[in-house]
Amino acid sequence: MAVLDDKRTAGRGIVDVVEARLHRLGRQVSRQSYVAGERGFRALLSRMEKDRLRVAYIGGYHTEVGLLVRQAAEAKADLTVMANDPLMTSEFWAITGSAGNGTLFTFMPNPAGNANAASAVAGLKASGLPGEGYTLYACAAVQAWAEAVNRSGSSRLLDFWFIAGATVMSSVSRSTDFHATQHSPREVSRMMRRPQNVVAAMLASAFIFAAFAAFFALAAALAELPSAALPKVLRPMIDK
Template identity: 35%
Template sequence: MHRVVTLAVAVFAALFIYPARAEVLIGVAGPMTGKLAWTGTQLKRGAEVAVADINAAGGVLGQQVRLITVDDFCDPEQAVVAARKLVADGVVFVVGHYCSGASIPASKVYEAAGVLQISPSSTNPMLTEQGRATVFRVCSRDDAQGFEAGNFLADNWGDRKIAILHDNTTYGKGLADETRKQLSKRGVTESVYQDYAPGKDDYSAEIAALQAADIAVLYVGGYHTEVALMARAARDRGYSFQLISGDDTATEAFELIAGPAAEGTLFTFVHDPRRNPEAAHVVERFRAENFEPDSWTLHSYGAAQTWAQAVGKAGSLEPQAVIASLRGNQFDTVLGRIDFDDKGDLTTQSWVWYVWRGGEYVPVE
């Protein structure tokens, strides 16, 4: 009788006290509201479709995956709050964050909890330079992007007046500083280097000052909302100059805000994964739902896809096993074949020049 009671207690504990995990929880974190909500939607949709495809293929280790979405407002403090919520909810992995200024503080929370993080889009070098084992990203870094931008400015406008503006965010100032650093190495000194206040509705005063200084080319380290408003302000003044920015300009929202003033804007972005053969079927699915997977949508999909493959190769959800799998394998994704170095960065860093032309961004030929 004693053995029967003991067995019954064990069964009760297994079923109710220590229930088997019925599903695997993962998170996606980004600016779901506010001025960057358009981009947050891209991250969310990419992760949602990736999870749907993972589940349709049997899930991970035979378990279905459920996605939890949190809003970090692209704000460092809110990012920590969002990260803590995901940890409390029991996620084992996070697609995110979008902004470097959100990813960096959130990464400390994830590391302490043993939660893996793969950012689709945070490009500031500090994210992986911190040495946190739980951090990876499927995008290139701003030191490589700034190197490309600095050389481009020196090669094409080295004898003209160059202005560099930034928004004082981790992303914007970091990118501007990397660009300025490479420009200086090429023996070129910009005529203007200063910050601007993000979040304003009008930047005509800043543009008027650049026009008075006879600036020929403006490089902006910042987000697409303000860059688009600067483009509009210049067009309204009849001020013709070359506007150049970074990867956040790769979104339909830029053209929607800038309107005709978007035409001719140059920027760096990673190779557009919509052009990858490996992504064709996924792109078709998005477009069938009247959703254009521009910007970082497919990087969000690729982050979740990479994690699922790493879990499969590890045969475990245990963090150290998945980390070892991420570092020790290559992964075939919508982004192409990728692998990571010891810091959690892609082993190959590359940036491509694009131009806004006819309502879309296309590679510079």
């Protein structure tokens, strides 16, 4: 098995973890690299074929991975490619065509099939944007942020952070004290002493930090829209 990275920080970091875990399982691993932006992978594929490498885990972006998969198919190489979330885009399939069939990748559960996301998916589709990748996770992050601000009624960061925790946890378990109720800063401070609510805030902290990456992905997508189209996309979130 081969593990490949694109020499970028993210790609190297992911592959470092995969390689370490494979070694702990007693697997023989061949470490390879390519330069981000590379367009020709014939030489790399030839080396892998010579070394009888049949599986490759790649830490890189969809463009290079797609080109490698397509060129492997054209060379009739017996190779299964694995990667992670950068392949969660239709652009990967635009590059590979049918050659992409059989490629494996990991991603979080796709929220596009969730009934609660139907209005957001429809709004994005109406504006010519697919609700793929981290887009819907970014929408959820924005909604959680807006609801937390409305519920806290306070500009204090600690108060907001606690309400954000309650907002996220109530959407999961409906077991917290916050159900469309606005609390004063004093009430917030008192409720923060409850252990179950402290746990809720801690769990939400992890969620919100992870959501920042999703938020930037959405911002990048919206930047491609003409300014006149922005209200149409954002109004459903603002109204809620």
